[in-house]
Amino acid sequence: MSLRKEATARIKINRLLEAAGWRFFDDKNGPANVVLEPNVKLKPEHIESLGADFEKSAKGFIDFLLLNKDGKPLIVLEAKSEDKDPRIGKEQARKYARSQNARFVILSNGNIHYLWDLEQGNPTVITTFPGPDEIKNHYAFEPNAERLFAEKVERDFIVLTQMPGYASEAAWKNDGERAAFVEKQKLRFLRPYQERAIQEIQKSAKKGATRFLFEMATGTGKTLTSAAVIKLFLKTRNAKRVLFLVDRLELETQADKAFKAYLKNDFTSIIYKEQRDDWRKADIVVTTVQSLLFNDKYRRLFSPTDFDLVISDEAHRSIGGNARAVFEYFIGYKLGLTATPKDYLKQSKKAKSTERDPREAERRMMLDTYRTFGCESGDPTFRYSLLDGVREGFLINPYVIDARTGVTTQLLSDEGFTIETTADDGTEIKEAFGGRDFEKRFFAEATNQAFCRTLLEHGMRDPISGEFGKTIAFAVSQNHAAKITQILNELADQMWPGRYQSDFAMQVTSDVPASQQMTINFANNNLGSHSGFIENYRTSKARVCVTVGMMTTGYDCPDILNLALMRPIFSPSDFVQMKGRGTRKHSFTEELFDPVQKAARGDVQKTAFRLFDFFANCEFFEEKFEYDQELALPKPAAIQWW
Structure with missing residues (x-):
């Protein structure tokens, strides 16, 4: 009996919608403007025979979604069987309407119907369904530059959407609780x-x-x-x-x-x-x-x-x-x-x-x-x-270290890296190589060793744990990234015996499985699990991500303390994005779990980060660049092999 009452209610609702001018299918009057729950396959000849499944609300399906002339949600119609009061679906319909950004709700069991404007009052009994042209759409498109100009935009412009009544909350009114309240509710005030x-x-x-x-x-x-x-x-x-x-x-x-x-x-x-x-x-x-x-x-x-x-x-x-x-x-x-x-x-x-x-x-x-x-x-x-x-205290300027070598300087010259060779016929040939050639033709093991040792000896340390600061190293290619990662892990094993199991540095490039998740884990301080340097402190065991280009645009990891440009960069926007990975501010104290430790440390803020420029990239993009520090890397013949 229950299934029959559900089917009967659906048939009546279908007819009421059609009578009001709503369309289940495209026709001469325009495109369909009724969307049914997603698991219903409806054909014209079946329109009066459906109904058995529309009551399955547990899966969160909307029974009917009515669209305006622009194809945007206008009305959520919540259907109930004939033997139920349609108002029992009120809160369910409210949730659905909010999720679709629809302002209006119809509650119906096929015989009794309620229309509800979510912004004005309570559900009201109606005898027929309103048609598409009879109900005003609050998203009606009426562009007006004066109205745009007149809208008041203040620092809480976004917050008033996130939590409209935030200013009335007790925690907001209390100066001592306000910061914690804002953080807990994730409120975003405009700067x-x-x-x-x-x-x-x-x-x-x-x-x-x-x-x-x-x-x-x-x-x-x-x-x-x-x-x-x-x-x-x-x-x-x-x-x-x-x-x-x-x-x-x-x-x-x-x-x-x-x-x-x-x-x-x-x-x-x-x-x-x-x-x-x-x-x-x-x-x-x-x-x-x-x-x-x-x-x-x-x-x-x-x-x-x-x-x-x-x-x-x-x-x-x-x-x-x-x-x-x-x-x-x-x-x-x-x-x-x-x-x-x-x-x-x-x-x-x-x-x-x-x-x-x-x-x-x-x-x-x-x-x-x-x-x-x-x-x-x-x-x-x-x-x-x-x-x-x-200047305004929102970003951090890099401390830039010039760590170029003779080879890298030549590679970035206007001519590229030029060598002289002798052809088969005995003539002298000058051959120039640009940045794309250098990893394959000129990168000796000793040069990579010098880069990695320089980074580990001069990189910033984590101010809480004292371990090597979180770092992103940009390599030339995936093969080069693999080489750098191997060398960094070998050096880490010598510098901190037993501390790492080849997970001090990790290669994060597109050919590494789950590399995208690795970038997320690094930002969340859980790449290779959590560090064990100090108890109750959340930071990543992996300290260096070696990448080529994955962790550039839009990557947000504010506790980065070192950036290593182990490659030449020719694109201004790439250079800006790579440099920008370190400019965000960060409070390291927030990663401490123990309130006693946190109170004892005080607020430990990130105040600097180091940019290791192994290829004079900064000088390449500016006519004149004054480095904060210059490091003389050893010549290849003098480099120790580890």
């Missing part, structure tokens, strides 16, 4: 410069600008700032849906996770590849440019009006080349983000031939990016440099 960035967009938009560019140093919170921009546009109805473009898979997950943490109470964020069939339900769609380019997907599956705000992370990468077509396809506001300083737009004075200068191609790409975002003058909409962050 003053982030507020200024948003305000610059507001002022530019009021003047008629539709394109904006933020130049913000690594570690200054571009994702949080982006979240504030997204909220501003969605809240003021200057965008109904936002596209966030990245150029690497790991950044996709990172951005989506952040947007959920900051905005989930008001807006829905998804990764496109994970929800290809229902991306229209989301306010924020995160994807890689490559995903949309594949098989011309962006043209086949999207309309130019599907996104009203497009944000491009590391803009000169995610809109370069073919990716520009994706970026320009969508109509609306455009925001570019970059960490590469304006100074790198200057043409190198050292290069004898700019066509051969590896910086030139990226310089041109950056200039093109500035033009794309309406910044032909070279001045972005908003700029916040590494030096700005250091």
Whole structure:
């Protein structure tokens, strides 16, 4: 009997929806605007015979999701069998509606129906279902630059979404408990410069600008700032849906996770590849440019009006080349983000031939990016440099050590590393090699030994445990990374006998299984398990990650104390990103579990980090660079073999 009552209720609800103008299938009036629970395969001839499974709420399925004309969630319809009061599904429906960012709920058993505006009052009895045109969508797209400008953006702009009533909480009102309360609730207040960035967009938009560019140093919170921009546009109805473009898979997950943490109470964020069939339900769609380019997907599956705000992370990468077509396809506001300083737009004075200068191609790409975002003058909409962050106490400037050798100096000259050889016919031949050749042709074991020993002897130590500080070493290739890792582990076994079991250094490159998880574990202080140097202290047993390019853009590991550039870097943006892995501040005391130890130590802050430059990279990117320290590496013949 129960199954029959469920089926009867479903048939009645289907008919009521159709009578109100809702469509289960595409027809001459437009596309389908009713989405059923995901495990129901519905065909037109079966529409009146279904119903047996719609009551399976334990799996968390929405019975009916009604969409507005833009394909976004408008109404969650919670169905119950005829013999049940539909209001028993009230809290379940509220949860579903919040998860979909739908404002309205219908509760129905086929005979009795309630309409509920979640923002206004309680469920009200209705006799017929409202049609698509009879209910106002609070996400109606009405762009208005004046409304955008008038929106007040203060430091708690994001927090008011995370916890609207935070200011009324007792722990917030108590000065002694406030810091712990903010940390526990993971509330993210905007910093003053982030507020200024948003305000610059507001002022530019009021003047008629539709394109904006933020130049913000690594570690200054571009994702949080982006979240504030997204909220501003969605809240003021200057965008109904936002596209966030990245150029690497790991950044996709990172951005989506952040947007959920900051905005989930008001807006829905998804990764496109994970929800290809229902991306229209989301306010924020995160994807890689490559995903949309594949098989011309962006043209086949999207309309130019599907996104009203497009944000491009590391803009000169995610809109370069073919990716520009994706970026320009969508109509609306455009925001570019970059960490590469304006100074790198200057043409190198050292290069004898700019066509051969590896910086030139990226310089041109950056200039093109500035033009794309309406910044032909070279001045972005908003700029916040590494030096700005250091001056205001938000970032740490590196202590840069010049550790080049004669070989590495020549490799970075304009001509490359030049050697003379004799051909078969006896003629003298000069052969030049660039950076891509050196690992294969010139890297002797002794040179790698010198690099590793220099790093271990001069690298910073952890201020709590005294062990070698967490380090990222950038190698030339995966083979080179394997060599460096082996040498570091051999040296560690000599310096700290019995302490490590070939896990002092670990290779973290794309051909290593689970390498992506290794980067996460290193950031979470659990790579190779926890260190045993000191009790009740959370830090990673593995002290050095040797990588090529995985741990650059967007990798957040604030307790890094040493960076080793064991490779030449020719890309300005790569150089900025690698250097930026160490600029974030960190409190080491927070990793202590024992309150007594923590109190005795006080607040031990990261105040510096060391950048070991084995290839004069800093000098390569600047006309003149003054190193903080110079180390004279031994000549290969004098290097001891271990």
